[in-house]
Amino acid sequence: MVNLKAKAYEIRKDIVSLIHDAGCGHIGGDLSVTDILVVLYYKHLNCSPDNMDDPNRDRLILSKGHSAEALYCILADRGFFPKSDLDNYSGYQSKYIGHPNNKINGIEMNTGSLGHGLSIAVGMAIAGKMDRANYRVYTIMGDGELAEGSIWEGAMAGSHYKLDNLTAFVDRNHLQISGCTEDVMAQNSQEERWASFGWHVISIPGNDVDAIDKAIEEAKATKGRPTVIIANTTKGYGVSFMENQALWHHRVPNDEEYAKAMAELEQRRVEVYE
Amino acid sequence: MNKVAVKEVICDVLVEEAKEDKDIVVLCSDSRGSASLKEYVKVHPGQFVEVGIAEQNLVSISAGLASCGKKAFAVSPACFLSTRSMEQAKVDVAYSNTNVTLVGISGGISYGALGMTHHSINDIATMASIPNMRVYLPSDRFQTQKLFRNILKDEKPSYIRVGRNPVEDVYEEDSIPFDMNKATVVVDGDDITLIACGELVIEAKKAALKLKERGISARVLDMYCIKPIDRETIIQAARETKAIITIEEHSHLGGMGSMVSQIVANECPKKVLNLALPDTPVITGVSKEVFKYYGLDSDGIVKSALELLAHVE
Incomplete structure (x- = not known):
C-alpha cells in the first residue's frame, strides 16, 4: 500500500523539478491539486497502464488543465510513460505540453480551455449509464474556473440525469491569476450553490489525503445524484513561501528558490513517512 | 416539387441505422422538433440525450459520449452550433478528435424573418478554420442520405449544415x-464552371440549363465537401474552362468561394467570381427572395456568367 501522504510530497518534488528545469508551468495550482490526484491515482481510479484502453476503466478529466504538470508527474510515476519523456516538457516538438494532451498515454481528453471538463464528464457518465458499465468518472475543476457559465450547464445535466457515477472536485484554493477569487468574481457559498443544483455536496480540507479518501468513498456510496467534493485547498501547498500567493500562479522558481522548495518538500516527506 | 426537407431525411437515416447500431446517440438542445427528430426520439429513446437550451453543453457531452465509444450526433440550429459552441467544437471535438458529427439545421438564411440572430452565414468560415474539422453542405435529400451513411462509416469529427425547408x-x-470528398459533376461543360454548395446547387444547375439555351456550355460542380475540399476537380475546372463562378449561402468572407479562389490563384490562375452574401445583415425574406435579391438565384447566376464571359473573352 502506497503511503499517500509521502507520495504526495514525492510528486510535489517532481513537479517543482519539472517546472524549474523547463522554465514554465502553473506551480501554484499543481501543488494545491496534488493530494486529490494522488488519492485518485494511487488508491481509487481503476485505470493503469495495463487497462488504459479497457472500456470499463475509470475516467478522469482534469478540467483545470493548467495543472498538467501534476498530472504528468503522476502518470509517469504510475508507469503510463517513461519519466524521461518529461525531459523535453514544453520543448521543441514535444507532445508533453502545458495542458493535457490526449496523444499522451493515460489522458482521455484535451483540456486547457476552462469550463469544459464537467460537461465532458457528464457525457462519459451518461455513456456509462447507457452501457450499464461500472466505471466511474471524475473531473477536477478550479475555483476560478467556476465563473465559466458552461460549468453550470454541466451541473444542471449531471443532476438531471442522476449521474451517481460522476464525482466532481472543486480545487477551492481561493486564488486565481489576478488575485483572490472573492475579489475577481466571488465564489462564496459553494456548498449552497451546488446543493441548489441537486448535487450531493461534501466539503473537506482539500490537502488532507485521509479526508479526500473518505469523501471519495462517500461519493461512491451516494445513489441517485452526482457528488461534488469542495476541496478547500491551499495554493502552493507544501512550499511555505509559495503558499497562498497569487504570484506563484505560474512563476518559475529560480535556482535558490528551487533548492529551498526541494529541501522543504523532502523534509515534509520524511516527516509524514516516519 | 419535393416536399421533404433534408433534415427529415437525416431523421430517417438515423432511425434506420440506430436499429442495428446501438452506439449511435443523437443529442438535441431543445431542438428535436425543429430538427424533425421526434420520430427518432420515439423509436430510440434510449439512444437520445436532451441537454436543454445549452449548446456548449450539447457539444461537450457529445464529445464525452464519443470518447466512450458512442457515435454522437449533436443536432442544433446551425446559427448557435457554429458560433456559441465553437469553442467546444474546436477543443472537445476537433482537437480531442472525438467521433462527433455536428449537424447544423436550418442553416444559412433559412430562418429568414427571424433575423441575424438565427442566420448562420459564417459557419463555413468558423468550422473550416478549425484543424481536424470537416465541413459538408449537402445539396438535396438524396445526397444527404449518402453523406450520412458515409459519415457513419468513419470516426472523424465533422460539421454538416442543412437548410430548414424542402428544396428541389x-x-x-x-x-x-x-464519391466521398469528391465534388459531383452535376452538369458537364467547357465554357465556364459554376461551383456551388448546399441549397444553391439547384440554382447553379438551372442556370446551366438557361446558359445552354444561349449556346454557353457551363460545368456545374456540387462542392458539398467544403473541407476537405476537392482541389483536383477545382484545378481541372480552372484548366479546362475560361472562368469560375462560386455560389454559396454564406458570407463572401471565408466561405467556399474564398477557398476556391485561393486554390485557383495558387495552382492555375483564372478569373474567379464569388457570388455570396454581403458583409452586412441580409434583407428580410424567404430563401428564394433573399437569393434573388443578392443575385444567387439562377437568373442572377446567368447574368453574372454572361458578364464574366464577356470580360474574359
Whole structure:
C-alpha cells in the first residue's frame, strides 16, 4: 500500500523539478491539486497502464488543465510513460505540453480551455449509464474556473440525469491569476450553490489525503445524484513561501528558490513517512 | 416539387441505422422538433440525450459520449452550433478528435424573418478554420442520405449544415452520383464552371440549363465537401474552362468561394467570381427572395456568367 501522504510530497518534488528545469508551468495550482490526484491515482481510479484502453476503466478529466504538470508527474510515476519523456516538457516538438494532451498515454481528453471538463464528464457518465458499465468518472475543476457559465450547464445535466457515477472536485484554493477569487468574481457559498443544483455536496480540507479518501468513498456510496467534493485547498501547498500567493500562479522558481522548495518538500516527506 | 426537407431525411437515416447500431446517440438542445427528430426520439429513446437550451453543453457531452465509444450526433440550429459552441467544437471535438458529427439545421438564411440572430452565414468560415474539422453542405435529400451513411462509416469529427425547408432535388432517386470528398459533376461543360454548395446547387444547375439555351456550355460542380475540399476537380475546372463562378449561402468572407479562389490563384490562375452574401445583415425574406435579391438565384447566376464571359473573352 502506497503511503499517500509521502507520495504526495514525492510528486510535489517532481513537479517543482519539472517546472524549474523547463522554465514554465502553473506551480501554484499543481501543488494545491496534488493530494486529490494522488488519492485518485494511487488508491481509487481503476485505470493503469495495463487497462488504459479497457472500456470499463475509470475516467478522469482534469478540467483545470493548467495543472498538467501534476498530472504528468503522476502518470509517469504510475508507469503510463517513461519519466524521461518529461525531459523535453514544453520543448521543441514535444507532445508533453502545458495542458493535457490526449496523444499522451493515460489522458482521455484535451483540456486547457476552462469550463469544459464537467460537461465532458457528464457525457462519459451518461455513456456509462447507457452501457450499464461500472466505471466511474471524475473531473477536477478550479475555483476560478467556476465563473465559466458552461460549468453550470454541466451541473444542471449531471443532476438531471442522476449521474451517481460522476464525482466532481472543486480545487477551492481561493486564488486565481489576478488575485483572490472573492475579489475577481466571488465564489462564496459553494456548498449552497451546488446543493441548489441537486448535487450531493461534501466539503473537506482539500490537502488532507485521509479526508479526500473518505469523501471519495462517500461519493461512491451516494445513489441517485452526482457528488461534488469542495476541496478547500491551499495554493502552493507544501512550499511555505509559495503558499497562498497569487504570484506563484505560474512563476518559475529560480535556482535558490528551487533548492529551498526541494529541501522543504523532502523534509515534509520524511516527516509524514516516519 | 419535393416536399421533404433534408433534415427529415437525416431523421430517417438515423432511425434506420440506430436499429442495428446501438452506439449511435443523437443529442438535441431543445431542438428535436425543429430538427424533425421526434420520430427518432420515439423509436430510440434510449439512444437520445436532451441537454436543454445549452449548446456548449450539447457539444461537450457529445464529445464525452464519443470518447466512450458512442457515435454522437449533436443536432442544433446551425446559427448557435457554429458560433456559441465553437469553442467546444474546436477543443472537445476537433482537437480531442472525438467521433462527433455536428449537424447544423436550418442553416444559412433559412430562418429568414427571424433575423441575424438565427442566420448562420459564417459557419463555413468558423468550422473550416478549425484543424481536424470537416465541413459538408449537402445539396438535396438524396445526397444527404449518402453523406450520412458515409459519415457513419468513419470516426472523424465533422460539421454538416442543412437548410430548414424542402428544396428541389438536384439528383434523381435512382441515380445519385456520390464519391466521398469528391465534388459531383452535376452538369458537364467547357465554357465556364459554376461551383456551388448546399441549397444553391439547384440554382447553379438551372442556370446551366438557361446558359445552354444561349449556346454557353457551363460545368456545374456540387462542392458539398467544403473541407476537405476537392482541389483536383477545382484545378481541372480552372484548366479546362475560361472562368469560375462560386455560389454559396454564406458570407463572401471565408466561405467556399474564398477557398476556391485561393486554390485557383495558387495552382492555375483564372478569373474567379464569388457570388455570396454581403458583409452586412441580409434583407428580410424567404430563401428564394433573399437569393434573388443578392443575385444567387439562377437568373442572377446567368447574368453574372454572361458578364464574366464577356470580360474574359
